[in-house]
Amino acid sequence: xxxxxxxxxxxLFAPWSLLTMLITVLAGLIIGIIPGIGGMVAATMVLVFIxxxxxxxxxxxxxxxxxxxxTGGGIxxxxxxxxxxxxxxxxxxxxxxxxxxxxxxxxxGAMVTSSMVGGILPVFLxxxxxxxxxxxxxxxxxxxxxxxxxxxxxxxxxxxxESLNRGLISGAFGLLVSIIGFQGxxxxxxxxxxxxxxxxxxxxxxxxLGLFGLGEMIDIITRGQATIARCAVATxxxxxxxxxRDVWVHKWLFLRCTLIGYIVGVLPGIxxxxxxxxxxxxxxxxxxxxxxxxxxxxxxxxxxxxxxNAKEAGALLTTMAFGIPGSAVMAIFLAxxxxxGVTPGPRMLAENLPLALTLxxxxxLANLMGGLIALFTAPYLARVASxxxxxxxxxxxxxxxxxxxxxxxxxxxxxVVIIFGLLGFIMKRSAFSRPALLLGFVLGRLFEDxxxxxxxxxxxxxxxxxxxxxxxxxxxxxxxxxxxKRAFTLWFQRITKRVQK
Amino acid sequence: MEKRTTTIIxxxxxxxxxxxxYASSAxxxxxxxxxxxxxxxxxxxxxxxxxxxxxRVMAEMFNRYLGSTSLITNRRAAGGLEGYVxxxxxxxxGSVIGSGLSLVIAFNxxxxxxxxxxxxxxxxxxxxxxxxxxxxxVGKNSPYQSIADLKAGKKLVLGSGSPSSNMTISACTLIDVxxxxxxxxxxxxxxxxxxxxxxxxxxxxxxxxxxxxxxxxEQGMAKALCVLGTKRLKEWPELPALTELVPLEGEKRKLVAxxxxxxxxxxxxxGSPGIPKDTVKYIRKTCMDKIxxxxxxxxxxxxxxxxxxxxxDMVTGEEIEETMQRLFDQQDSLRKMFERLIEKYRA
Numbered sequence: 001x002x003x004x005x006x007x008x009x010x011x012l013f014a015p016w017s018l019l020t021m022l023i024t025v026l027a028g029l030i031i032g033i034i035p036g037i038g039g040m041v042a043a044t045m046v047l048v049f050i051x052x053x054x055x056x057x058x059x060x061x062x063x064x065x066x067x068x069x070x071t072g073g074g075i076x077x078x079x080x081x082x083x084x085x086x087x088x089x090x091x092x093x094x095x096x097x098x099x100x101x102x103x104x105x106x107x108x109g110a111m112v113t114s115s116m117v118g119g120i121l122p123v124f125l126x127x128x129x130x131x132x133x134x135x136x137x138x139x140x141x142x143x144x145x146x147x148x149x150x151x152x153x154x155x156x157x158x159x160x161x162e163s164l165n166r167g168l169i170s171g172a173f174g175l176l177v178s179i180i181g182f183q184g185x186x187x188x189x190x191x192x193x194x195x196x197x198x199x200x201x202x203x204x205x206x207x208x209l210g211l212f213g214l215g216e217m218i219d220i221i222t223r224g225q226a227t228i229a230r231c232a233v234a235t236x237x238x239x240x241x242x243x244x245r246d247v248w249v250h251k252w253l254f255l256r257c258t259l260i261g262y263i264v265g266v267l268p269g270i271x272x273x274x275x276x277x278x279x280x281x282x283x284x285x286x287x288x289x290x291x292x293x294x295x296x297x298x299x300x301x302x303x304x305x306x307x308x309n310a311k312e313a314g315a316l317l318t319t320m321a322f323g324i325p326g327s328a329v330m331a332i333f334l335a336x337x338x339x340x341g342v343t344p345g346p347r348m349l350a351e352n353l354p355l356a357l358t359l360x361x362x363x364x365l366a367n368l369m370g371g372l373i374a375l376f377t378a379p380y381l382a383r384v385a386s387x388x389x390x391x392x393x394x395x396x397x398x399x400x401x402x403x404x405x406x407x408x409x410x411x412x413x414x415x416v417v418i419i420f421g422l423l424g425f426i427m428k429r430s431a432f433s434r435p436a437l438l439l440g441f442v443l444g445r446l447f448e449d450x451x452x453x454x455x456x457x458x459x460x461x462x463x464x465x466x467x468x469x470x471x472x473x474x475x476x477x478x479x480x481x482x483x484x485k486r487a488f489t490l491w492f493q494r495i496t497k498r499v500q501k
Numbered sequence: 502m503e504k505r506t507t508t509i510i511x512x513x514x515x516x517x518x519x520x521x522x523y524a525s526s527a528x529x530x531x532x533x534x535x536x537x538x539x540x541x542x543x544x545x546x547x548x549x550x551x552x553x554x555x556x557r558v559m560a561e562m563f564n565r566y567l568g569s570t571s572l573i574t575n576r577r578a579a580g581g582l583e584g585y586v587x588x589x590x591x592x593x594x595g596s597v598i599g600s601g602l603s604l605v606i607a608f609n610x611x612x613x614x615x616x617x618x619x620x621x622x623x624x625x626x627x628x629x630x631x632x633x634x635x636x637x638x639v640g641k642n643s644p645y646q647s648i649a650d651l652k653a654g655k656k657l658v659l660g661s662g663s664p665s666s667n668m669t670i671s672a673c674t675l676i677d678v679x680x681x682x683x684x685x686x687x688x689x690x691x692x693x694x695x696x697x698x699x700x701x702x703x704x705x706x707x708x709x710x711x712x713x714x715x716x717x718x719e720q721g722m723a724k725a726l727c728v729l730g731t732k733r734l735k736e737w738p739e740l741p742a743l744t745e746l747v748p749l750e751g752e753k754r755k756l757v758a759x760x761x762x763x764x765x766x767x768x769x770x771x772g773s774p775g776i777p778k779d780t781v782k783y784i785r786k787t788c789m790d791k792i793x794x795x796x797x798x799x800x801x802x803x804x805x806x807x808x809x810x811x812x813x814d815m816v817t818g819e820e821i822e823e824t825m826q827r828l829f830d831q832q833d834s835l836r837k838m839f840e841r842l843i844e845k846y847r848a
Binding site: 183187194335346 | 547548549550553554557558561573574575576577578579580582583586615616658662663664665684686687688689690691693694696697698700701703704716719720721800801804805807848
């Protein structure tokens with residue numbers, strides 16, 4: 001084992017490896033910043049070179065370029081309210097308001113640190129958790145997945161904003177939009193109107209870009225705002241480092257979200273966005289000041305970013321250890337492994353341990369490199385918030401539309417982004433919760449599929465398993481916890497007053 | 502007046518240049534046509550799947566031996582239908598080619614899927630990997646470790662992806678010919694989830710393509726019971742055919758025998774309909790001969806498909822045409838048969 005570690009570290013710090021990582025980390029950050037192009041495109045780009053590069057270098061390049069796209073995606077989410085990657089959508093709920101308050105540098109500092117450490121820590125967890133991985137994978141069958149996703153859906157209540165009713169309406173609309181397309185179990189086309197484009201439903205990227213990116217831009221322009229920031233923008237390195245310190249201040253939240261992200265990454269078929277949204281909602285529910293969420297609260301940046309990068313270590317480990325890709329991007333990694341003659345599975349860790357360790361440690365090193373680059377450029381990037389909106393709006397709009405088109409090279413996505421842009425603008429002005437809509441959209445279809453599969457396989461009482469009942473108990477606890485806490489606080493105050501009298 | 506004359510002359514010159522350009526490319530020999538040209542190489546699946554890796558290997562080979570540059574695009578909407586339609590509607594000069602699966606093309610047309618605006622026998626078929634059979638697997642720790650166990654079992658559940666896919670139909674076929682007490686549950690989100698569900702005991706098993714099922718067996722998650730067919734597979738000779746384990750006669754045997762040849766998956770390279778015959782011949786013969794002799798090709802194609810076979814066993818374009826023509830001619834009877842099976846056994 002030690003020898004394998006030595007080989008891995010020796011390979012990682014060889015000049016060619018470091019140079020490859022530096023180039024791919026920079027490319028990954030830029031790709032992450034550009035909306036609509038995420039880790040999948042980045043990994044596919046490197047796949048083209050798989051025949052031309054030595055296998056170790058090619059795989060290391062893929063891992064490096066992919067894992068830092070999430071850091072880059074968070075930058076655009078914070079500065080422009082445009083999620084660079086779909087999973088960064090949860091970061092903009094509080095990241096962008098921080099930019100509006102002139103704290104963009106601090107937000108990026110918090111995001112980068114959370115993302116960087118959240119990507120490094122699970123790598124070391126991953127190696128220790130290999131024996132636990134199989135039991136976790138075996139425990140989560142379709143009923144458990146359905147219940148887990150339902151738990152995620154209950155977090156819609158935490159994202160409702162000021163009005164619970166409007167929040168629930170938004171969430172319900174998100175569920176409705178999620179069912180557009182072909183239903184795999186029943187073979188029925190719903191709201192697709194015979195169009196190939198709508199066959200598989202709407203893609204999350206144009207929905208996100210429209211709802212938050214374009215909608216926000218329209219809102220700023222129509223309010224006659226001169227710049228994104230409504231006050232002076234803090235542009236010193238010390239502001240970015242203050243954000244980094246915030247992660248240490250909220251270290252327990254950070255650690256919890258890292259663990260949640262890691263576990264979600266391990267479970268295939270649950271959707272990458274689930275981790276970030278659930279962590280954001282968890283952060284809000286457990287915060288001492290939940291009413292500040294949505295107005296520029298740094299916890300709302302730390303929580304989703306910790307999960308966003310943590311899930312990648314889990315997903316890569318599941319892919320290498322069991323040959324089961326933990327996400328759509330990992331399917332590309334699986335293909336890359338096979339093309340270089342490495343068969344992922346239990347044998348890989350025995351026969352190719354140095355390679356496995358190289359890739360896992362490569363994630364840690366790439367995150368460190370990407371994080372430091374982003375941290376030290378944060379003060380400069382934050383100045384975007386003080387650019388004249390008349391210059392920024394056309395550039396941002398073009399980026400949004402190009403990003404939407406690049407998803408499937410489909411013009412239909414441009415129409416989707418415009419429709420959801422208008423919807424996002426109307427929702428913002430009418431105080432309907434866009435996060436709730438997005439969460440309903442992200443989880444709705446998954447929930448329906450798992451419920452139908454569970455019902456067909458186990459019958460209508462599929463949820464009566466110990467793990468499902470445990471998750472339902474957590475769900476009930478999560479929903480009732482704020483009320484119980486308030487009731488308990490009031491009761492305690494009454495008792496204290498009586499005692500004092 | 503001067504300005505108008507200048508405009509007319511300019512338009513005439515541009516028009517002549519365009520016509521000359523078109524005429525010059527139209528009259529080019531295939532070898533010259535491809536040299537330095539960019540090919541629109543469409544892969545009708547998401548990146549990372551077998552169709553994708555096979556397509557990328559072939560695109561690389563075409564780059565080497567056609568002298569062209571393949572611009573690879575994944576068009577995966579509607580289960581890849583978008584990609585197949587894109588290739589079908591491509592310019593009929595050989596500049597639009599791609600990878601694809603024979604049964605996906607065939608079944609979309611047989612079942613008249615919305616958007617399947619093509620005729621399966623009209624594509625220009627270039628080459629294919631040897632046909633891939635279907636294999637029945639069960640969970641390694643499942644209580645059903647033989648065909649006899651399955652026949653005695655109750656409420657069996659076989660997994661599948663799309664409701665009218667080859668996996669669904671093969672599973673329904675198995676249940677029908679063996680008279681099993683079971684059903685097929687579709688819409689599992691991907692092969693990894695299905696494999697995990699089999700290992701977890703949620704699914705009894707599945708009937709799937711050889712390469713994919715062998716991966717599950719090698720990972721220790723599944724056990725292969727038999728080939729769905731009347732003959733053993735060259736690439737898995739120790740696995741018995743279904744009819745060796747269970748004597749079948751009449752219609753049931755005919756139904757199983759279809760999976761020996763007609764309903765086997767071909768991983769193909771296809772082009773738009775109407776490509777000039779000499780261009781098709783050039784790619785099929787001249788170019789493919791060079792590719793098959795490339796020392797790297799066997800290893801690359803084996804890794805991409807996760808199957809080992811002699812490259813001489815690859816299926817020629819003419820043979821693929823015959824297969825697709827047969828499926829096209831029988832589409833009505835196949836549709837009736839498949840719809841009956843799906844109606845009866847899909848959950």
